[in-house]
Amino acid sequence: MFHMMQQIAYELHQHTHAFSIKTNQPAVLDFCMAPGGFVSYIVKRYRKCSVDAFSLPPSQGGHDVLIKYGKDDARVQIHFADITRVAAQFGIETIAQDHPEQQTLLQPWPHEPKQYDLVLCDGQVLRTQIIPEYRKGCEASRLTNAQLFLGLEMIKEGGTMIILLHKAYISPCFKLICMFNSFSEVQLYKSSKFHKERSWFYLIAKNVRARSPEAITAMEKFKRLWEKNTFQPQDPFKNDSEDPDTDDLRASVHEFGPRFIELARPIWQTQVTALKMALWMQKP
Secondary structure, three states: OOOHHHHHHEEEEEEEOOOOOOOOOOOEEEEOOOOOOOHHHHHHHHOOEEEEEEOOHHHOOOOOOOOOOOEEEEOEEEOOOHHHHHHHHHOOOOOOOOOOOOOOEOOOOOOOOOOEEEEEEEEOOOOOOOOHHHHHHHHHHHHHHHHHHHHHHHHHEEEEEEEEEEEEHHHHHHHHHEEEEEOOOEEEEEOOOOOOOOOOOEEEEEOOOOOOOHHHHHHHHHHHHHHHHOOOOOOOOOOOOOOOOOOHHHHHHHHHHHOOOOOOOHHHHHHHHHHHHOOHOOOO
């Protein structure tokens, strides 16, 4: 997996220049770093970079970190914690005593406050991850919205975000891409070598206007969804598109649909080609 992620980082940059940063000493924030393939690529590219990272502890089902950090490489500082549990960063200072995770949700932000040139939001729920039963149905949404809110809160004006997404054809994903298109320059990328039969792909948002009204509106939505899934866990069959403040889908399709098709067609074609060639699709 480590070498796969290094290769994906290389290919991602070759196709989108996602790691072209305007300074030779970029500050990078990675929300779900292990095993460290993307960060490995970054520290080789920028010898004077600084990386603040989070990684789910192996004791909670997280991957092992396979790069140097801390005293072995001062450029990379890792905090082993679940990024969805820093409630104070969402403006929440107290939590009801009857909440099943009242104590663990109040973990402090461990890194020195700063703004980042590049933010990596590629964390996903792991098969090995230990998740309380009451929030198993909404954990993916909690993790995604935590990364997006915190990423926009901490990115520099004009910075870049790299976001792992799934299923571009479903309405929540479409609306998310449409939303980022309103305050950044968006590109989509899917590897033609790794997991190509699956629906995952990357959204690259460059020149993020993080203080624009559109970005602030997006942050408010991400925060609201994190709070809802943290304190009022939703039905696993109910998705984010049912949020009452969602934009009108028809209007979004009319305004952004042609551009979306232009962006998404290459990733769909990659997946279609891979599925046609998959062993399980071949006639006996």
